[in-house]
Amino acid sequence: MHRQILPTALLRLIDELGSLPGVGPRTAERYAYHLLRASDKKSHTLADSLAKLHTQVSTCPITFALIDFDEQYSKLYTDESRNKQLVALVEEPLDIVALEKTGQFNGTYHVLGGAISPIDGIGPEQLHIPELVQRIKKDNVIELIIATNASVEGESTALFVQNYIKDADIQIDVSRLARGIPVGVDLEYADQITLGHALEGRKKL
Template identity: 45%
Template sequence: MRARAPLPVERLIEAFARLPGIGPKTASRLTYYLLRAPEQESLELAQALGEMRPGTRLCPRCFNITTIEVDLCEVCADDARDTGVVCVVEDPLDALAIERTGQFNGRYHVLHGAISPVEGISPDDLKIEELARRVSQEKIAELILATNPTLEGEATAMFLKRRLDGVPLRITRLARGLPAGGDLEYADISTLSQALEGRLEL
């Protein structure tokens, strides 16, 4: 007896709710918003969704996301970038975040994840052998391990360090410490310990 939303509405709610971090309530809200908004808005989102995957692929060198039309990604194809420094990240979003700082002029290597026994992600699932190959083929002087400061990110960095043991190469990692704008009082023990440990001369 209880009436439900019309099927086309239900279907969109369900499709939205399948996205990570979008619960059924948010999915409903977005759907009913699009019911009232100009239809163009739904169509533009539909088009962008339909075109993203066919329009992108992984760069064969660094495995970052790039457009289908090019051989190498923007960074790898850029002659002005330092080919001797490679920043290893878990995801394309991490590379983008580092680009946004404007402080890095080397290249990237995107692992596409981190080692996680819990989630069943082993080193073989990541672009680790591809990195080892790059290290042996390209003239790389420094590898910056910029995996996340999480259990999985740490384990991945440690694994990489062991995997590349003996290769004449500087391996560094991002500094740990207090985040800018953070409050010492609210810093967790681990962050504060690392900030102490890594203290610098003033």
């Protein structure tokens, strides 16, 4: 019934917006209607950005971070002020944004391109692990900070990378981001796994 009430062009847009992550039909309707009410120029600008997205975004062949199509390498790698011997290993390019926002990391990044997840058909061979090992050797990396997500997939990926490096007979420090109670969270609301990590990783004062 819904199908017959709204114009075809609007329905098509609602359908397409509905495929964005976490967007249900009602939200898609709201987005589409907002764009319809906004100026024609606005939807054209958005259309233009979308059309250019894939051609104007490229991937750094060393760090696998996202870069402009006319760049050769990630600026976070080529920048002289960044420590190439310290590498943070992340799952996705957007994780770099989160770490950079802390302003506390002056090393370089390596993007795995996901996490090991048998259920999604992602095995270690699809991740940029061999490239990481190459890079560790080439740049004489001293420390690798494994900054994968605190999920089951992130944890098993961390373990896999750790063993892979051990098997490759590479002598570097490997660390993981601390697990513990996030700032602003009451102890009583922390889940038991987090609390367990917090106990285990307790700091002497």
